[in-house]
Amino acid sequence: MSLEVPPSARPHCAVHPDVLAGGTCSRCGGFICADCATSLLGDGRIYCVACAKRPGVDYLEAFRQEYWGRRDSWAWTVGMLTLSLVLGVLYSAASKGPPSRKEWLFSALFLATVPMGGAFFLGKPWARHALVATPLVVALGAGVLEPALRFQHLLAALPFTFVAVHIHRDVRSRLFFRRDVTPGALAALWNRLRNNPIARQAFHFGFSSLFMPLLSPLAVVCGVVGLMRVNLQAHPPIGRRGQAIAGIVLGVVSPPLWLFVLNYLDQRFGLVWKD
């Protein structure tokens, strides 16, 4: 009797019936071939293609779906600026007398940006690109109305263009506009928003407490909470142990350091407290 299993009896990939399976999916148990086997970031297991895309398995996919089409702080900022622009123009029209021709043209120039601002707030894809061009277009228009100040208008548009380009590239803003983002960019955003942000905050407070010692209790509290949240066995793993510890250490060290420095200055120069 032979124990040899004929190839026809050996398991085949559920998706590719002519390819022999190399293993099974960790979630559904289906047979998978080498082409179908998918591993995910921060997870040692192997999945079939269908299971790897499930939000319950792929935390980055779940994260992406959570923010897909959801308005971000940039959309609110642009929306609120647009609203205050409209209110500002209405207010100045109401409070002053009849506008001069130039004032009228400037109001019209600013109000021309309102559809872009509204569309950006509503997540219309064209407004994402229009936002980048808007400061320059407004500056060129203002240069036509005031040729003597053309250069100043262009200069004033520069910081706005800089911010608009930043928004255009922002991953969170791309998710609001339902634009695809690379897995790496998505992982970086997840790391910023979800990977133990309180531990990162602890480090920031700890560092700032070297200059503002009143922040040191905050650094210690955030550091302790952050340290308790570290869980490398979780899916996805929660890290930043080092930042939590650094926050605690800096928070603890900063007040005595300040006392030492103030005391030294007092002894040396009698600068701090005199009686």
Ligand SMILES: [Zn+2]
């Ligand atoms: Zn599966």
Ligand SMILES: [Zn+2]
């Ligand atoms: Zn396959």
